[in-house]
Amino acid sequence: MASMTTRSDNPASSRFPVGRQAFPHRDLTGIGRLQRHEILFLLAEAQQWVEFNRQSAKHGDLLTGLTVINAFFENSTRTLLSFEIAGKRLGADVVNMHAAQSSVKKGETLIDTAITLNAMRADAIVIRHGSSGATQLIADQVDCPVLNAGDGQHEHPTQALLDALALREALVARGQSADDFTGLTITICGDILHSRVARSNLLCLQALGATVRLCAPPALMPTGIEAMGAEVHHDFDAALKGADVVMMLRLQTERMSGQFIPSPREYHHLYGLTKRRLGYASGDALVMHPGPMNRGVEIDSDVADMIDRSIITRQVEMGVAIRMACLEVLTRARRGVKGWS
Known part of the structure; x- marks a missing residue:
């Protein structure tokens, strides 16, 4: 199994505040919510995954035992594939939910869908939706980190x-x-x-x-x-x-x-x-x-x-590395990483 680093042994870590102070957000719903040093922190964290992804062996275990749901209410082949590869390379169980298979097509409200996803005890949910603000609406209803994979004309962080x-x-x-x-x-x-x-x-x-x-x-x-x-x-x-x-x-x-x-x-x-x-x-x-x-x-x-x-x-290429970094950072509290609880 290829070796993987966490923030404690990532050389770029020394440039940023320690622990959760480096990135205090539970979710990633928009760039507009981030400070400059928080953006730079995510870029630095992603750099190690760039090198990791260029190795012949690209599978690690940091997210082993965690479940990531990619809930795409709007189609996007490359973004979905990138998030799926990112989650799997970190060792997570990745489940893709496509809009055509969603109960939203049967009349279920977005909030009810969020409550259903939350009841499944996901450890992170990636949301893509055609309506601006839909990702934040779901984030407000669930107990796990939410990543915005594009919502309406709002953001694609x-x-x-x-x-x-x-x-x-x-x-x-x-x-x-x-x-x-x-x-x-x-x-x-x-x-x-x-x-x-x-x-x-x-x-x-x-x-x-x-x-x-x-x-x-x-x-x-x-x-x-x-x-x-x-x-x-x-x-x-x-x-x-x-x-x-x-x-x-x-x-x-x-x-x-x-x-x-x-x-x-x-x-x-x-x-x-x-x-x-x-x-x-x-x-x-x-x-x-x-x-x-x-x-x-x-x-x-x-x-x-x-x-x-x-x-x-x-x-x-950078898309996979960035999404690996975001999934890894946002799940640190759930994984009990020191300083992130």
């Missing part, structure tokens, strides 16, 4: 954390300091209005010191988003000037009712990331995308697949 970890890894690989993102300019372009990923990334990246530009057609930009500290742009070329990182988002047509864009072709002309357009950013700007990608709409294949610039596959 583990996506923002994995994006930050992927970015930090890429910067370190280039020989750059990455204790935080002070001095970085990051442009996020796409369907900002419907994107919980954009909201969580805005909160996370700003907390780590980055300047964040948001770019979208007027119809896909939330009203008043400037109040969250973002620079708002509708001209993609202008938003790209000097950017160190460009993160593209897909059009979430499943959340749209009505005509938000003239056509995919016109959208690509104005807001698609092409090699020519990437030239407006800094000379070595990194390219990111949380997936799934619509190639030829928001991003061209020759940009998405750039070996020296795109870190899209690295984002996927």
